[in-house]
Amino acid sequence: VGMSHALPAVVAVKRDKRKEASLGPSSTAAEKKDKEATDRANKLELDICSTYSHRYLCNLVGTCLDGPHRCLLFEFCPGGDLFNRLHPELLPPHKRKPLLTAGQRLGIVAYAAQGLEYLHCAAIPPVLHRDVKSQNIMLDADDLPKLCDFGTVRQDELRDGRTHQSTKVVIGTPAYMPPEYWQFGHMSVKTDSYAFGIVVFEALTGVDPAQLVG
Numbered sequence: 001v002g003m004s005h006a007l008p009a010v011v012a013v014k015r016d017k018r019k020e021a022s023l024g025p026s027s028t029a030a031e032k033k034d035k036e037a038t039d040r041a042n043k044l045e046l047d048i049c050s051t052y053s054h055r056y057l058c059n060l061v062g063t064c065l066d067g068p069h070r071c072l073l074f075e076f077c078p079g080g081d082l083f084n085r086l087h088p089e090l091l092p093p094h095k096r097k098p099l100l101t102a103g104q105r106l107g108i109v110a111y112a113a114q115g116l117e118y119l120h121c122a123a124i125p126p127v128l129h130r131d132v133k134s135q136n137i138m139l140d141a142d143d144l145p146k147l148c149d150f151g152t153v154r155q156d157e158l159r160d161g162r163t164h165q166s167t168k169v170v171i172g173t174p175a176y177m178p179p180e181y182w183q184f185g186h187m188s189v190k191t192d193s194y195a196f197g198i199v200v201f202e203a204l205t206g207v208d209p210a211q212l213v214g
Helices: 029-051 082-086 102-122 179-184 189-205
Strands: 011-015 060-064 071-075 137-139 145-147
Touching: 029 060, 029 071, 082 137, 082 189, 102 137, 102 145, 102 189
Parallel strands: none
Antiparallel strands: 011 071, 060 071, 137 145
């Protein structure tokens, strides 16, 4: 296990869910291409999490990159994710946590915005999260937010006055995607900002955005 300091007593484990078997001669070109793309995404996630740390990001505390059970270790957030705190009716009664007050909700989105701003402004080049949603905002023991799940990150390397990057592989959650992203694959820091605006709407109204997508 790799780490720069002693591990806390409790951590959150994100496992690499890919099949660990090596690709053999019979593997198809599509399988090999998929593995290469997954390896690149995993490496970028590890690079980003190892490079950047912020109070309102769910920070990396260790890694296990050898053997059949590769995983990343993140700080544990006992408050659960924001989605379940906003929609407790979707959980069994014994799993529900205390309701968030209006003041807590405002504080959570204000602090989470600082974490997202850090990725967009402090990182060079800027880091696009690409899957900002209430399920990817964890709450710590004090109900302070931690933006998490960096498996979809992309670096924003705009040059020559371009306003966006383009991708053929649209990743994210439809209810939080701006039209230009899910229709045309155009993405920039504005993609995250739009998604975060949906999170703010959800936090203040208690409405699940998925219910508004036709």
